[in-house]
Amino acid sequence: MELKEQIYDFIRAECYDPLVLASTHGKPLVINFANLDKFAPEIGEKLLESPEEYIALFEEVVEDFDLPKVPAIQFRNLPKNVDIRIRNLRVSNLEKFITVDGVVKIASDVKPRIYMTLHECQECGNVFEQEQRGSAIVKPFVCPNCGRREGSKLVEKKMYDSRWLTVGEPFEITTGEKPGELKVFLRKELTTPDLQRKSDPGNRIIITGILKELPRKLGHQDSTQTDIYLEANYVEPAEEDIEDITISKDDEGKILALSKDPDVVMKLVRSMAPSIYGNDEIKEAVLMQLFGGVPMEHPDGTRIRGDIHILLVGDPATAKSQLLKLTSRILPRSKYVSGKGVSGAGLISTVRKDEFTGGWVLEAGALVLCNHGLLAIDEFEKMAMEDIVSMHEALEQGTVSIAKASIVATLPAQTTVLAGANPKLGRFNIYTPISEQITVPTTIMSRFDLKFVLRDVPNPEMDEKLVSHVLKLRSHPEEIITDIDHVLLRKYVVYARRNVRNVKLGDDALAEFKRFFVEMRGKYTEDDQIVPITFRQFEGLMRIAQASAKVHLRDYTTKEDADRAIKLMQVSLRQLGFDPEMGKLDIDRVESSVSGGQRSKMKILMDLIERMEKDSGAQDGIPMEDLEAQAEEEGIQNWSDMVQKMINEGVLYKPRSGFIKKI
Known part of the structure; x- marks a missing residue:
């Protein structure tokens, strides 16, 4: 049996209904390779070896069917042996049908590309086609009819939509290695608005295509070194976005029933x-944090974030890393990265020169790639200081601003951050x-709504x-039974985030917040100057309460939600904000380089220095040993550390060795 007959029989038997549907709706016909391999294994093998030839053969066969419109042919679900990591692509893979899994790092705009030009010979009037493959239009050398070498006129251009992507290897397979990158060329049906959204930066996609070479130029000559790119035949998301996750009627019924369970929070926690x-x-x-609060924008343009950021600080072997990894697998568009291997450019965004277009392109970082998802950063304290500082805008405003080379842009980065750190x-x-105990700027520390110690x-x-x-x-893992399986847990979070978009703060919740906040602030005294809570924590309380309401699929908060938010905030403050010397909660122990107790002692120390300078009449400072004696009389034991802090802050200085003076 001829190949075309075999292909015809396969399409008639396995793909006829999808073919008619695709033709009617102007969509491509997507063929499952596994079905072809089962029906005609020899054709499947030849398709992998000579994809261009056999895809063209399939298109010829489809034209034999009586259809209103001939659809494009695409293939999915290629065998595992042609699923190749980007770093492992070699010359032997050129012109072969392969599958690549990657995260989109850079995506160009969709632009028209000329693939065919029509020319009219000025001598004989013959109109003929000229195929266009390169980046510049190639004029015909000779008329195929009369043989005239020059004098043809361009009369028509045939174009299709096209787009270039740069994909990198996924986060989880690049530990300790430089992730490979590959250029991908999309055209025609792969550039529709829906597919454009799915192939935007940050999305992880699986691409089926033909690996091709792209010659490099050295001046006006071709280089012996060539680049490679993948001409895509089919693209599908490797991981679903929140809007793409399918929740069936059965799933919805389970979710709604679970939301009415009074113990739903603890069931979700245990699972x-x-x-x-x-x-x-x-x-x-x-x-x-997974459910998140509700962002708000005031009439004057001020934006209040809805994302809840959490910092975990703890001893070794307390499962911080495992918790970060497991959490990053629940919410779509979420990533796990290690602080010691991430840079500011990799975290935020950077601008670089594109080899293909010659222009500057914007490369999205992890915070942008995880927009509307979660970024888990392990070993947060090992990040370079300038890289941590670069997170300021993203953590508070949910955006990343870039002004480099010729690119000025503001990228969305509404990303929830869960960070883990180890004490020095x-x-x-x-x-x-x-x-x-950890080298993180206090301005960044204050962006975390909750901070816990393990x-x-x-x-x-x-x-x-x-x-x-x-x-x-270890011995009987099957006996670890959860109330809710992982798939339903993931769908529950997605359902809540998708359907409960606005949560109003109920009167009972607001009254509870007001009582708690005023009561906590009432513990402040002028003597010790210890502030137990600030308005930043107050905003955090409202976000947590809104998240609690989302867990119950409610669009309003109750006293129960407020109580949960207050409980979690109190746990956080007690763990990191309790001053054992003063016996009080001190928010400055958490969000400032100087605690309230230290600040009170510093004031005593400053008054002491001022009085000693006045009494001695010294113009060049007072001796450090005299200050030590006076400080110990006042009960200040760690006076030298405080003096050094005040020197660092520019309040004191040393006019000469062994002497200290107030500025």
């Missing part, structure tokens, strides 16, 4: 990371402010439960 024992309050906070000395010290404190009762859980996990 989030079942392999991690305990830390339910931290898991509950992360659950609220390995273990967390409750007597030392967090700012002295401590490894020996406790016979807890240790026994933990060991039993780990042993059970």
Whole structure:
């Protein structure tokens, strides 16, 4: 049997209804390669080896059917042996049919491309075609009818829509390696508005196509070194966006029933990371983060974010990294990165010269790629200071502004950040402010709504439960049963984020917030100058309450939501904001380089220096040993550390060795 007859029989038997549907609606016919390989394995093998020839053959066969419009032919689900990592592409793969999995890093605009020109010979009047393959229009050398070498006139151009992508290897397969990159060429049916959205930067896609070479130029000559690119035949999302995840009627019924369960929050908490024992309050906070608050824009243009940012600081072996990884798998468009391997450009965005177009292009960073998703940053404290500082705008405003080369742009980065950090000395010290234990600017620290400590404190009762859980996990993992399976948990979060977009703050919740905030602020005294809570935490409370309402699929908050937000905020403040020396909550221990207790002692120290300078009449400062004696009389033990801090802040200076003076 001839090849064309075999292809005809295959389409008639396996693809006729989809073919008619595709022709009627002006869509391409997408063929499952597995079906072709089963029906006619020899054709499947030849298609992989000579894709251009056999795709053209399929198109010829389709023309034999009596259809209103001949659809394009696309193939999906190629065999695993032609699913190749970008870094592993070689000369042997050229002109072969392959599959590549990657994250879109750069995408050009959709632009028309000339693929055919029609020319009229000025000598004989013959109209003939000239195929256009390169970047410049090639004029015909000779008329095929009369043989005249010059004098043809361009009378028509045939064009199709086209787009260039740069895809990089996915995050999870590039640990310790430089991720490979590949140029991808899309045309015609692959540039529709729907597919354009799915192939925008940040999306992970699976591309079926033909690997081709792209000659390089050295002046006016071709280089011996060539580039490669993938001419796409079919593109599909590798991971679904929130709007693309399919939730069936059965799923919706389960979600609605679960939302009415009074214990829904704890069921979701227990199902989030079942392999991690305990830390339910931290898991509950992360659950609220997944659902998120509601962004708000005031009439004057001021925007208040809805994303809830969380920082986890903890001892080794407290499952921080595992919690970050598991959380990043729940929400679509989410990534896990390590702080020691990420740069400011990789996190935010950068501008670089494009080899193909010659112009400057914008390359999106992780915060932009995870827009409307979650970015989990492990080993946050290992990031370079300038890279951490570059996150300011994204964390608060949800945007990233770029002004480099010829590109000035503001990119959306409404990304929820879950960060994990390790203390400098390995273990967390409750007597030392967090700012002295991790190298993170206080301005960035204040952007995190909730901050928690995971401590490894020996406790016979807890240790026994933990060991039993780990042993059970190792020996009988099937016995670790969750209330909600991972698929339904993911769909529950997506359903809530998709359907509960606006949550109003109820009167009962507002009254509870007001009572809590005023009561906490009422503990402030002029003597110790310790501020227990600020308006930044007040805004965080409202975001958490809105997230709690979303868990219950409500569009308004209740006292229960307010109580949950207050509980989580109190846990966060107690863990990092409690000053054991003063016996009070001090927000400056969390969000400032100087705690309220230290500030109070610094004021005493400053008054002491001022008085000693006045009494001695010294113009060149006072001796440090005299200050030490006076400070100890006032009960200030760590006076030298405070003096150094005030020198760093520009309040004091050393006029000469061993002396200190007020500026």
